[in-house]
Amino acid sequence: MPGLALFEKQGTVRRVDGRRLTRNDLADTEVLLVRSVTRVDRALLEGTPVRFVGSATIGTDHVDRAALKDMGVAFAHAPGCNARAVAEYVLQALLLACREQGRVLRDSSVGIVGLGNVGSRVAQWLSALGVTVLACDPPLQRAGADTVVPLTDLDSVLAADLITVHVPLTRQGPDATFHLLDQERLARLGAWQTLLSTCRGAVIDNPALRERLAGADAPLVMLDVWEGEPRIDGGLLARVRLGSPHVAGYSVEGKWLGTAMLHQAFRLWRGESAGVPVMAGERPILEHPVADEGDLLALLQRVYRIDEDDRRLRASVGEADPGAAFDALRRDYPPRHELHYWRHQGEVAPALRALLSLLCDPPGAGSAMPAPVLDRL
Numbered sequence: 325m326p327g328l329a330l331f332e333k334q335g336t337v338r339r340v341d342g343r344r345l346t347r348n349d350l351a352d353t354e355v356l357l358v359r360s361v362t363r364v365d366r367a368l369l370e371g372t373p374v375r376f377v378g379s380a381t382i383g384t385d386h387v388d389r390a391a392l393k394d395m396g397v398a399f400a401h402a403p404g405c406n407a408r409a410v411a412e413y414v415l416q417a418l419l420l421a422c423r424e425q426g427r428v429l430r431d432s433s434v435g436i437v438g439l440g441n442v443g444s445r446v447a448q449w450l451s452a453l454g455v456t457v458l459a460c461d462p463p464l465q466r467a468g469a470d471t472v473v474p475l476t477d478l479d480s481v482l483a484a485d486l487i488t489v490h491v492p493l494t495r496q497g498p499d500a501t502f503h504l505l506d507q508e509r510l511a512r513l514g515a516w517q518t519l520l521s522t523c524r525g526a527v528i529d530n531p532a533l534r535e536r537l538a539g540a541d542a543p544l545v546m547l548d549v550w551e552g553e554p555r556i557d558g559g560l561l562a563r564v565r566l567g568s569p570h571v572a573g574y575s576v577e578g579k580w581l582g583t584a585m586l587h588q589a590f591r592l593w594r595g596e597s598a599g600v601p602v603m604a605g606e607r608p609i610l611e612h613p614v615a616d617e618g619d620l621l622a623l624l625q626r627v628y629r630i631d632e633d634d635r636r637l638r639a640s641v642g643e644a645d646p647g648a649a650f651d652a653l654r655r656d657y658p659p660r661h662e663l664h665y666w667r668h669q670g671e672v673a674p675a676l677r678a679l680l681s682l683l684c685d686p687p688g689a690g691s692a693m694p695a696p697v698l699d700r701l
């Protein structure tokens with residue numbers, strides 16, 4: 325977990341395998357920091373001295389927040405920490421899909437399911453490019469929230485040329501997203517469409533998707549997240565156009581910010597005032613003129629290539645233990661920077677300038693740093 329040095333000033337930090345963590349490992353632990361692979365619930369914490377749990381992630385479906393509250397354990401996570409990394413992944417994937425389907429992104433429609441931190445950033449970037457964006461988000465719609473693009477219904481969004489999904493995984497209530505894209509909705513997608521998911525595997529019914537991809541007029545599918553991670557369905561991987569091992573948000577900056585936001589929440593929980601420290605450093609120059617969408621894709625691929633993650637994931641399914649290999653790809657992930665890490669230089673076509681400045685200007689320039697969420701008791 326990059327950024328852990330921040331916590332080393334507060335006490336002794338012990339690292340354990342997040343998939344194998346048990347109650348016994350927590351016998352003398354007051355603060356537990358996790359990532360998405362660790363299930364945190366009553367069974368894990370009961371009888372332990374843990375009083376603060378932090379997850380350096382956007383998603384919280386691995387944490388039973390109600391149980392923690394009931395037990396008097398504070399919980400914090402890091403909304404938005406890696407949203408930029410995911411949005412860069414999505415933009416690259418959409419441009420790759422357009423190239424493959426012989427279309428121009430600017431002249432296409434993109435449907436966004438879930439307009440939170442990631443979805444709204446994707447919507448803002450695509451709008452700056454002149455793309456027609458259709459988005460749905462019933463909780464925001466009911467709340468009458470101000471959104472970057474107008475909201476519509478799920479069926480309209482699923483009729484777009486390209487669809488990208490950014491909802492949390494939830495299993496209860498009117499907005500439950502478990503198998504939101506089920507057999508019936510997948511059946512309505514056509515060969516001219518692209519479906520991309522970077523949120524949580526179980527938002528798409530994976531067995532139904534595998535069947536759909538074997539049928540006629542199958543859409544082009546790109547998946548970063550899978551049901552049953554780390555033991556994913558190799559048959560489904562074989563049928564998707566691009567597959568990666570749940571790394572869309574794995575930027576150096578996103579991981580660091582996640583831990584820094586937890587540190588801020590931890591200090592607030594202790595009654596200390598705290599801000600999120602800014603990751604400082606020289607910004608190396610990245611010379612890359614951008615005349616058209618082909619150049620934009622090439623720019624995104626200069627800093628990160630999804631197809632290399634895809635190649636590594638496909639190679640891993642042949643290993644003796646593909647689940648362990650999936651986890652190893654994530655654990656040993658090569659450092660990948662977000663675009664704003666560099667100082668972009670080079671001529672940019674007028675139609676692409678608004679997008680390039682959103683992509684390449686450092687965060688914080690004119691916008692607030694994200695703040696952690698702390699469940700107060």
Ligand SMILES: NC(=O)c1ccc[n+]([C@@H]2O[C@H](COP(=O)([O-])OP(=O)(O)OC[C@H]3O[C@@H](n4cnc5c(N)ncnc54)[C@H](O)[C@@H]3O)[C@@H](O)[C@H]2O)c1
Nearest residue numbers: 382383438439440441442461463490492499522523572573
């Ligand atoms: N692949 C990765 O590396 C990676 C990285 C970051 C986040 N994620 C996942 O992506 C999800 C979205 O991230 P985010 O930062 O945008 O989260 P967010 O909480 O900021 O936004 C989620 C949005 O989805 C909306 N929503 C909830 N139920 C919905 C429904 N049924 N239909 C449509 N919209 C609905 C919410 O109202 C909210 O606006 C996270 O919950 C996390 O699981 C994955």
Ligand SMILES: O=C(O)[C@H](O)[C@H](O)COP(=O)(O)O
Nearest residue numbers: 359360361381382383406573
């Ligand atoms: O929700 C999130 O923030 C992401 O899914 C996160 O990047 C997942 O990475 P992990 O916590 O499994 O390392």
